[in-house]
Amino acid sequence: MFFQKDIETMSRQEIEEIQLRKLKHQVQYCMDNVPFYHERLTKAGVTADKIKCLSDVQYIPYTTKADIRDNYPYGLFAVPMNKIVRIHASSGTTGKPTVVGYTRHDIDIWSDTVARFCAAVGVNENDIAQISFGYGLFTGALGLHYGLEKLGCAVVPISSGNTKKQAMILKDFGTTVLISTPSYAMYMSEVAHECGISNEELKLRIGLFGSEGCTDALRDKIEKGFGLFSTDNYGMSELQGPGVSGECEYRCGLHIAEDHFLPEIINSETGEVLPRGEKGELVITTLSKEGIPLLRYRTKDITRIHYDTCKCGRTHARMEKVQGRSDDMLKIRGVNVFPSQIESVMANIEGISPHYELILTRKNYTDYLEVRIEINDVNLLENFGSLEAKQKEAVDKLKTVLGIQAKVTLVAPHTIQRYEGKARRIIDKRNEAEA
Amino acid sequence: MTTQQLSIFMENKPGQLVQVTKTLKEAGIDIRAMSLADTKDFGIVRMIVSNTEKAQEAMREAGFMSTITQVMCVAMDDQPGGLSRITELMAEAEVNIDYLYACITVIGKDAYIVMHVDDEKKASKCLEQAGIRMVGNEEIANM
Numbered sequence: 312m313f314f315q316k317d318i319e320t321m322s323r324q325e326i327e328e329i330q331l332r333k334l335k336h337q338v339q340y341c342m343d344n345v346p347f348y349h350e351r352l353t354k355a356g357v358t359a360d361k362i363k364c365l366s367d368v369q370y371i372p373y374t375t376k377a378d379i380r381d382n383y384p385y386g387l388f389a390v391p392m393n394k395i396v397r398i399h400a401s402s403g404t405t406g407k408p409t410v411v412g413y414t415r416h417d418i419d420i421w422s423d424t425v426a427r428f429c430a431a432v433g434v435n436e437n438d439i440a441q442i443s444f445g446y447g448l449f450t451g452a453l454g455l456h457y458g459l460e461k462l463g464c465a466v467v468p469i470s471s472g473n474t475k476k477q478a479m480i481l482k483d484f485g486t487t488v489l490i491s492t493p494s495y496a497m498y499m500s501e502v503a504h505e506c507g508i509s510n511e512e513l514k515l516r517i518g519l520f521g522s523e524g525c526t527d528a529l530r531d532k533i534e535k536g537f538g539l540f541s542t543d544n545y546g547m548s549e550l551q552g553p554g555v556s557g558e559c560e561y562r563c564g565l566h567i568a569e570d571h572f573l574p575e576i577i578n579s580e581t582g583e584v585l586p587r588g589e590k591g592e593l594v595i596t597t598l599s600k601e602g603i604p605l606l607r608y609r610t611k612d613i614t615r616i617h618y619d620t621c622k623c624g625r626t627h628a629r630m631e632k633v634q635g636r637s638d639d640m641l642k643i644r645g646v647n648v649f650p651s652q653i654e655s656v657m658a659n660i661e662g663i664s665p666h667y668e669l670i671l672t673r674k675n676y677t678d679y680l681e682v683r684i685e686i687n688d689v690n691l692l693e694n695f696g697s698l699e700a701k702q703k704e705a706v707d708k709l710k711t712v713l714g715i716q717a718k719v720t721l722v723a724p725h726t727i728q729r730y731e732g733k734a735r736r737i738i739d740k741r742n743e744a745e746a
Numbered sequence: 747m748t749t750q751q752l753s754i755f756m757e758n759k760p761g762q763l764v765q766v767t768k769t770l771k772e773a774g775i776d777i778r779a780m781s782l783a784d785t786k787d788f789g790i791v792r793m794i795v796s797n798t799e800k801a802q803e804a805m806r807e808a809g810f811m812s813t814i815t816q817v818m819c820v821a822m823d824d825q826p827g828g829l830s831r832i833t834e835l836m837a838e839a840e841v842n843i844d845y846l847y848a849c850i851t852v853i854g855k856d857a858y859i860v861m862h863v864d865d866e867k868k869a870s871k872c873l874e875q876a877g878i879r880m881v882g883n884e885e886i887a888n889m
């Protein structure tokens with residue numbers, strides 16, 4: 312199903328013509344309305360006229376999260392406050408949040424791009440959509456909310472938390488579409504089953520999971536747990552929120568809304584633009600934003616982009632599922648480790664729950680990784696050897712995938728923290744004073 | 747004849763075993779036999795109790811994972827050679843004993859051992875033929 316079929320299936324040439332036209336406009340717009348960009352672009356000698364083809368985007372300097380923070384709160388806004396109808400912010404783990412403002416037109420585009428990926432998996436006006444993202448400054452909940460309303464769904468804005476009630480409403484309201492983080496969906500299915508609600512009593516058919524990474528293996532577990540089909544979507548508040556890209560029913564990459572966002576892939580260390588098809592950091596230039604336009608924004612997310620037409624008929628480029636944010640990457644004993652790699656190992660071991668915790672410590676200048684996993688198969692208790700074998704299996708599989716000897720600790724069910732939003736599974740104690 | 751055994755998963759951290767026994771005490775459950783197998787990190791407590799289902803429910807509420815397994819509870823003479831007679835019988839019958847532990851409760855001259863074997867039917871038959879008594883949950887509850 313399509314929300315804006317003509318746009319979503321136009322030829323590559325048409326897409327690029329639109330992108331070039333909009334890019335020139337956006338550069339001019341930034342030059343005229345954002346002092347920060349006026350200075351940057353002037354210094355770099357870039358003007359809208361000098362942009363003759365899409366690859367000329369490379370002459371524009373990058374924008375980083377730090378730039379947004381340095382101009383806290385409204386320094387990068389391109390319009391006066393009387394044109395802003397919404398303000399969101401992403402919680403900074405350090406320091407001030409990054410603040411973004413939306414004009415009415417921005418909200419409209421945002422809702423369109425969300426409606427596209429929702430329609431792409433078959434969500435329609437007959438659906439009842441339960442939004443279990445936390446509402447607030449975070450863009451996930453309201454982004455989906457507006458997009459789903461635009462599609463004509465009945466939106467249930469329950470927000471996150473009170474999981475037993477969530478389960479009750481899933482059943483009583485006949486919810487057909489669930490919106491949450493993958494971690495929360497998993498937790499909710501556990502709670503629903505504990506409350507005696509079986510999948511047969513639920514009408515759930517689609518999950519729109521996002522706001523944190525999710526491996527295919529974990530997705531399979533959630534889908535089995537709830538008996539639904541799910542897709543992944545991507546975005547970040549700086550760029551607008553969800554809707555920058557999203558999977559279609561074929562789940563072979565996330566279609567980027569290319570009429571509104573111009574993607575590039577760069578080498579995150581050198582800043583050099585990489586040829587099409589290579590893997591690197593995703594950089595996005597907003598093409599339609601009025602409130603806070605961003606030129607060449609460094610997302611820190613590592614992916615690869617495919618430009619061939621998808622089986623679904625969409626021509627918009629597909630980015631691979633983000634394997635990990637370059638910020639999330641852990642360096643353990645000099646080895647690069649993405650938490651998603653550990654998650655995929657965990658999800659492929661039978662008899663343990665998908666909840667886990669990573670604890671990093673440092674002793675005598677050496678890093679130690681401890682992985683705590685919950686056993687959830689009572690049959691393991693029949694025989695002491697099978698518990699030991701399970702522990703060894705986890706150690707061996709981690710070693711194969713990560714190349715690191717980890718300590719695996721088996722813990723009792725329900726002892727690892729559950730999350731109603733993004734899961735925080737990494738406890739890095741390496742910077743604490745050595746005991 | 748078999749009897750129910752409760753196996754409880756335990757993380758190896760201070761106070762875990764105390765919490766197990768305390769939980770059972772508060773639920774009014776008596777422990778008849780108990781064994782603990784552990785590594786540095788985790789352990790399994792196995793026990794024969796006065797009311798297995800109730801014990802499992804109490805453990806579940808206390809946040810412990812447990813399972814109920816059928817094992818054999820064998821009465822033997824409480825005198826030298828009692829245990830070796832049983833193990834010899836099992837060896838003759840080619841039955842493997844997975845694990846074995848003694849009952850805490852001794853009544854009169856009888857002592858009991860709990861064992862889990864790979865072939866319960868064969869083991870029962872052989873013990874019966876040797877005139878050795880096995881007890882079930884009912885008798886254990888009334889010990």
Ligand SMILES: [Zn+2]
Nearest residue numbers: 559621623625
């Ligand atoms: Zn597609």
